[in-house]
Amino acid sequence: MLSGADLCPTSQRIAREFCGNSDAVASLGGMVESGRLPHAFILEGADGLGKSTFAKIIARGAMCLCREPLSGGCAHCRKLRENIHPDLMYVQGSGKTNAISIDSIRSMRKEALIAPNEAEKRVFILEDCDTMQSAAQNAFLKIFEEAPPHVVFIMTCRSAMNLLTTIRSRGRIISLNPVEPEEGARYIADVMKAAELSQARNAMAASGGNIGEALRLLGSESASQAAEKADSIASGIMEAMCAGSELSLAVSCAAIGKDRAMGGMVCAILLERLRCALMTAVGAGETVDSANPHALRLGATLSPDIIIRQIDEINELNDMLRINISMPLFNTKLAIILQRRK
Numbered sequence: 001m002l003s004g005a006d007l008c009p010t011s012q013r014i015a016r017e018f019c020g021n022s023d024a025v026a027s028l029g030g031m032v033e034s035g036r037l038p039h040a041f042i043l044e045g046a047d048g049l050g051k052s053t054f055a056k057i058i059a060r061g062a063m064c065l066c067r068e069p070l071s072g073g074c075a076h077c078r079k080l081r082e083n084i085h086p087d088l089m090y091v092q093g094s095g096k097t098n099a100i101s102i103d104s105i106r107s108m109r110k111e112a113l114i115a116p117n118e119a120e121k122r123v124f125i126l127e128d129c130d131t132m133q134s135a136a137q138n139a140f141l142k143i144f145e146e147a148p149p150h151v152v153f154i155m156t157c158r159s160a161m162n163l164l165t166t167i168r169s170r171g172r173i174i175s176l177n178p179v180e181p182e183e184g185a186r187y188i189a190d191v192m193k194a195a196e197l198s199q200a201r202n203a204m205a206a207s208g209g210n211i212g213e214a215l216r217l218l219g220s221e222s223a224s225q226a227a228e229k230a231d232s233i234a235s236g237i238m239e240a241m242c243a244g245s246e247l248s249l250a251v252s253c254a255a256i257g258k259d260r261a262m263g264g265m266v267c268a269i270l271l272e273r274l275r276c277a278l279m280t281a282v283g284a285g286e287t288v289d290s291a292n293p294h295a296l297r298l299g300a301t302l303s304p305d306i307i308i309r310q311i312d313e314i315n316e317l318n319d320m321l322r323i324n325i326s327m328p329l330f331n332t333k334l335a336i337i338l339q340r341r342k
């Protein structure tokens, strides 16, 4: 492992945007700084270790015209960051095995022969090459051999061992590895701003140093927290409806706050419970499995007509979430709909 002080300036800039993996960073930085980039890379590593991110940094390395390489100011750096660079192309798999087909390789070949639009290089990122059939790999090998000098290929895979030896021997293999959990946690919290440091530490510990996996854990954690909150707000609203208190109904609806997604989730729960109340109101309550107690109480007190109207109006209100209704107005309208008793 290299320490930051041993890295060339370009590697140091890469290290600021790519966490850990100092060997990979140092080797790419060195190649970019010397202007000697191979025309084929094989980027290997488990899912979540940043292959896509690193592939894009290689693409930037191939195209960047910043005075200090990869400092981000040139048009190529900017367009690559915004995913609008015409000289970066992705080749992806399809079908059940998600393998890159021989047809995709053939159309890539045509593209590769065309001169770049704006940069000096055209970069092709071939994603998840592990399942690529030998025929497709051999077709790719032919392009390799006749590739014009303006082309850079980047293949990503879980393991380079899944590729033909002939391909492996012609590409520069870069391996990505898990990072130190603390370093990864700081990256998630400070650079990506994707979570609080304490949450990021827990997720990094659970993921064994895999940042992508930690982000997935953080995402599902926040999703389950949001679902819990939506459930509790919806229950508060149903309780207020049962109690017939306009004030508590307004307060419960206001708990949605300014969170649009929360508004949608609360609507979905309310709709489900009101449908259950409707079944009870029309005397078909026994057909509802695991009935919500609030729904049963409401079904016993409200007429089916009122419940049907509330369901329709909540559906309409829910649609307004998508056309930018203000959230305070949304919360107020929701309370008004649910207050209806005739």
Ligand SMILES: [Zn+2]
Pocket (backbone or CB within 6 Å): 064, 065, 066, 069, 070, 071, 072, 073, 074, 075, 076, 077, 078
């Ligand atoms: Zn640049």
